Amino acid sequence: MWKCPSCKELIQDGFDECWNCGTHADGTQNPSFSRDPDAPNAPDQSKDPIARPSVTIPVRNGIAYSLFADFALLIGQGCAMIGCVCAIIYGVLCMRADDLIGFILLAPLSFCLALANFVVFSRVRRL
Numbered sequence: 001m002w003k004c005p006s007c008k009e010l011i012q013d014g015f016d017e018c019w020n021c022g023t024h025a026d027g028t029q030n031p032s033f034s035r036d037p038d039a040p041n042a043p044d045q046s047k048d049p050i051a052r053p054s055v056t057i058p059v060r061n062g063i064a065y066s067l068f069a070d071f072a073l074l075i076g077q078g079c080a081m082i083g084c085v086c087a088i089i090y091g092v093l094c095m096r097a098d099d100l101i102g103f104i105l106l107a108p109l110s111f112c113l114a115l116a117n118f119v120v121f122s123r124v125r126r127l
């Protein structure tokens, strides 16, 4: 056994340089020394935030993420809202004209479709 002159680590006689810092028994440093990451005293790299691989953010480009897409979604949102209002007006008109199919079936269907479109456009715009 010999003691490293640099870091005072105990080294077995079979080794001619310190496993911890690469210093020889005579005190000279090994210039090409690189520390074994599995060594017991090696710093835990998983706790180092810099050494951790960064989280990759998906690339968002192309026409679906352009200003044009934002504008199209805004127009779609407006159209869906107008569709909701029109469906209500249509239902009222059908009711007054005694159009049972229009009042019970077509107007509520149109309203639900327009409302669903509005919700979809609103959610997609926030992505």
Ligand SMILES: [Zn+2]
Binding pocket: 004, 005, 006, 007, 008, 009, 018, 019, 020, 021, 022, 023
């Ligand atoms: Zn040493």
